[in-house]
Amino acid sequence: RKEVEQDPGPFNVPEGATVAFNCTYSNSASQSFFWYRQDCRKEPKLLMSVYSSGNEDGRFTAQLNRASQYISLLIRDSKLSDSATYLCVVTPGRSQGNLIFGKGTKLSVKP
Amino acid sequence: DAGITQSPRHKVTETGTPVTLRCHQTENHRYMYWYRQDPGHGLRLIHYSYGVKDTDKGEVSDGYSVSRSKTEDFLLTLESATSSQTSVYFCAISEVRAQLSGANVLTFGAGSRLTVL
Numbered sequence: 001r002k003e004v005e006q007d008p009g010p011f012n013v014p015e016g017a018t019v020a021f022n023c024t025y026s027n028s029a030s031q032s033f034f035w036y037r038q039d040c041r042k043e044p045k046l047l048m049s050v051y052s053s054g055n056e057d058g059r060f061t062a063q064l065n066r067a068s069q070y071i072s073l074l075i076r077d078s079k080l081s082d083s084a085t086y087l088c089v090v091t092p093g094r095s096q097g098n099l100i101f102g103k104g105t106k107l108s109v110k111p
Numbered sequence: 112d113a114g115i116t117q118s119p120r121h122k123v124t125e126t127g128t129p130v131t132l133r134c135h136q137t138e139n140h141r142y143m144y145w146y147r148q149d150p151g152h153g154l155r156l157i158h159y160s161y162g163v164k165d166t167d168k169g170e171v172s173d174g175y176s177v178s179r180s181k182t183e184d185f186l187l188t189l190e191s192a193t194s195s196q197t198s199v200y201f202c203a204i205s206e207v208r209a210q211l212s213g214a215n216v217l218t219f220g221a222g223s224r225l226t227v228l
Binding site: 087098102 | 151153154159170222
């Protein structure tokens, strides 16, 4: 099992749609969880962190299920500007030595 | 803004030539990283540094060396470039975000696109 696995994209959705991305991780000792956003030919940027209690930021909601080792990202009322690749990121422990990135899920929001 | 600058941003070189990519940061961050990103593989860690002259290998370190003689600069060197090293290289710094329960968060530079012919 790969360390971090994400839904294979691409997701093609119309404006206004709700879309959900999933991510699973293999290391049960993982400490921190994030979603990053990467626009075409740009660097990844932190979108939001993920907690067991859930984390909401406007139209975006992230959720962590430690028992199932599963992370999700929900985007409501999709905008054209949400088109990007979304990366699931897991920190194995408290060490700053390594973060594990998923391969990313590409989202394309159409008019 | 973490003040990360990568240079060069684009480079085309020939197989067998040496290449050095530079990452410069202005905010005295202790941890710095070099990643490469390739289609189908995502971001993979090459090397990282946890202080001046303190470095360690990542997942795909073969063919690469790094140096950190000053806090602000982290250099990635390809001693003899190969076509398999054609990639986009990202430098990153790590910082603890108290507002995120003390989690370590990466901030990336804009990337260096390397083509080895």
